[in-house]
Amino acid sequence: MSALGLTGVLGGCGAGGGSSDVTLTLVAADYGTSADTSSKKYWADLVERYESDHPGVRIEVSVHSWNDVDREVKEMVDAGEAPDMAQIGAYADYAAEGKLYRAGDLLSIPVQADFLSQLAEAGQVNSVQYGMPFAASTRVLFYNKDLFGKAGITPPTTWDDIAENAEALDAEGVKYPYALPLGPEEAQAETMQWMLSGGGGYTELGGSYGIDSTENVATFTWLRDELVGKGLTGPVEPGKLDRAEAFEAFAAGDVGMLNGHPSLMEAAGKKGVKYGMVPTPGVDGASGSTLGVADWMMAFNENGHRDEVGDFLDFVYSEENVLKFSRDYNLLPVTGSASRAMAAGGQDKDLAPFLEQLPTSELYPVGNTSWASVNAAVKKQIGKAVEPGGSPAGVLGTLQAAASRAESAE
Template sequence: MVSATGMTAVLGGCGTTGSSDVTLRLVAADYGDSAANSSQKYWDKLAKAYEAGHPGVKVDVSVYSWNDVDRKVKDMVAAGKAPDLAQIGSYADYAAAGKLYEAGDLLSIPVQADFPSQLAEAGQWNHAQYGIPFAASTRVLFYNKTLFSEAGITTPPTTWSELAADAKALKADGVKYPYALPLGPEEAQAETMQWLLSGGSGYTDDTGSYTIDSTENIDTLTWLKDELVGKGLTGPTAPGRLNRATAFAAFADGQVGMLNGHPTLIKQAEKKGVKFGAVPMPARAGQSTATASMGVADWMAAFRQNGHAEQVGDFLDYVYSEQNVLAFSREYGLLPVTTSASQTMTDSTRAEDKQLRPFLEQLPTSELYPAGKTSWAAISADIKKQIGTAVSPTGNPTGVLTRLQAEAATADSRTAAATG
């Protein structure tokens, strides 16, 4: 999700939803890996096509990098200038503040029913859906087959100990990043969650309560600190300064032996001719890889401030048509968020669709971020800022996780008090 930070386009056109001269403002995240395939191009084409058939409605789109988009929207809302729509990483805090429309107030029944129950439920706050899933992915371990062969590694790892041994062999063979561990501010919460799940825990328990400082999580980060980072197996850039986009680019350049990746890495690596394999994330000894699958969903949220419910709903019905969902998913190598588009992709004979099937198969059983918790946006931001220090040579995994747990508990207490 590399972006042309701050790239903004004003798209001309019009529309037919009953009111004239309505401008819908949409803030969106960038899923491209270069200026050539910025999400701005996707939204430009989609908005112009919508406007052509809807005289009176104009769609004004601003695209920002994932480093900036959540903060940009937060600042706009705080300034009393909320967009009509925001395609961002979390929604629950805005829902709790009464700033969002419910999905049912906007979407037609067929469109709302087309979201898989797992994603629709993940979009709920206080038993009502406010978060509309926009893009989804799961994570697997990518490995460079050429580097593995040159280092004498014959099979991909299935356990942490095997991963560490393979990383050691890759380092001995001169690989720059034996295992790339991106815990920088772009997407540290994702890499962290994947490791916590593979260690037998996660951010929350079955009841939705935070378990950030669980014994298993402390053990996981301690293992990363001692067995990977401490032994120089994560490359020249400190994990806390390595962003996911940079790690993906290094993999595509043939400099990375292994890393966790989502489907967009497929196209990126293929463009550079990298021969790669993809397998489930290795787990701690005795932990099944089947329970270590992480899913990610990004969200569309509709703000009430400007009162354009009719126009917003009509535009969203267009955005979530099967044709448009498939076009976006295929352009950026992500998983469709509607049942109809997922089925079409599953049945497809297109090579690019076949490559996504392993990710599609994982999604129904994967664990998602606790996006329905109003505290998640703040906790996710704190994880991005702090987690890299936990695995540094002088880091303290117990201290960092205990601090994050305390912050999460405090945030949850405030929410409980505010909602009665």
């Protein structure tokens, strides 16, 4: 969710600065948008509070950008130096290799039972939970109210509305009538959001990949012909436009419409952009489903320390800490207790549209050990599907073939 290149190690001091009986290592992703908002501050505060009550345990946290964190963990694991815990984007490949503790072997029963059921299920491999959801978000369509007012248009509810609005915004000289970030940073999210709105998705009902389904090919053909081909997606071709760049352009007032998650509210609000939010448009009306995204906490069994790791994670997942992290970074809580507190709190009313659709949102097929490689392939290739003169069927067929090979190797 962030791509900052911020890296740092946070070392707790333990009681009185003396030596600790156990040192636990955690590699975490950075959700901040600047050095001032880096996740390093969140973890430093949490670790200080935990260590003050647990003098025999020291927690060392290293924070990396989303561009680097998954690779950092993989390199550590491959070198036989796995951290005790990692908070990253995917867990299933490590679970399949027998490298992770089961969530039930770590967490107390009340803490494990507090995870939202849909997210807990997504954390399972072969019906056993290894991935512990850490942060969640959903997507809605953001639009710039001032630009819409100047163009004399209303928020879209269908794909045709999007195309017509984009043409009206283009006629007004808007830089990005519709921002379509299919660049490598987070292309898998924009891709799935559009697939869902077209009645498709990455997988079919049985769970097997269906990337080149008739619905998905039709969706990307429409994007190629009705938006990209007509010059309605801005000066940067979608395959090179990263999500962070698209969000920055929206906050600068240069984007008419784009799919966004909760953090865009703060970024736009700080720049004085008046924005509106509507459910993702579909072919004939609001999309029947929306994208839900969860990031994951996992615990590696290489170093032991099961009891200490479990006790620390119980603290991480307390209502207080889940709420604090969610509010700090405009994300959705992954636990029932924190979700109820957020829904009841007036200070979180801006998150209501996202919170309401989380229980019925559709997540990436993160329980498939093949998803990591499929995800990487989508990031590299999907932009080609919407290039003028490109072949959506060809690109999606290539991705499907790669997914099928990865799936058969599971």
